[in-house]
Amino acid sequence: MTTLLLNLRQVPEDEAQAVRALLDEHHIPFYETEPSLWGISFGGIWLSNPDDKDRAKTLLADYQEARGREQRQRYEQAQREGTAPTLIQRILEQPLRALAVMVAVTGLLLVTLVPFLTLG
Numbered sequence: 001m002t003t004l005l006l007n008l009r010q011v012p013e014d015e016a017q018a019v020r021a022l023l024d025e026h027h028i029p030f031y032e033t034e035p036s037l038w039g040i041s042f043g044g045i046w047l048s049n050p051d052d053k054d055r056a057k058t059l060l061a062d063y064q065e066a067r068g069r070e071q072r073q074r075y076e077q078a079q080r081e082g083t084a085p086t087l088i089q090r091i092l093e094q095p096l097r098a099l100a101v102m103v104a105v106t107g108l109l110l111v112t113l114v115p116f117l118t119l120g
Contacts, residue, residue, distance in 0.1 A: 002046045003053045005030065005060060009042035015067065019045060022063055028052045 006019055023030050029048040035041060047056055078084035091098040 001050050002031075002048060003050055004044050005047050005053075005056055006045040007042060008032075008035070008044050016045070018067075019060065019063065022059055023056065026055070026059060028056050028059075030056075 005023075006016070008016055020030075023045070029052070030045055031048060032045055033041070033043050035043040047053055075084060085093075
């Protein structure tokens with residue numbers, strides 16, 4: 001039976017490529033599924049041989065721990081240099097998305113609080 005090793009939802013392409021290379025380097029057979037057109041499935045990296053599950057999970061955990069450390073160091077370096085993106089910069093990068101989120105949150109708050117408001 002095949003085993004899902006990595007769901008590719010919100011996985012950057014460089015990370016997916018590194019996982020593929022890691023599996024190839026350790027001679028672990030795998031295959032990939034593509035994301036669906038409707039966004040129901042985001043694809044994944046599957047192990048062909050269930051006997052490789054423990055070894056692959058250990059390799060992936062080690063890789064992700066090292067990648068996490070590296071990304072934290074990059075972020076801390078960017079903060080020291082003053083080049084880390086701020087909340088305002090992120091909002092300005094995608095203003096329509098930020099506006100849509102604010103409208104949705106406001107709508108949810110109104111729907112949630114209207115029954116408890118007394119207007120008279």
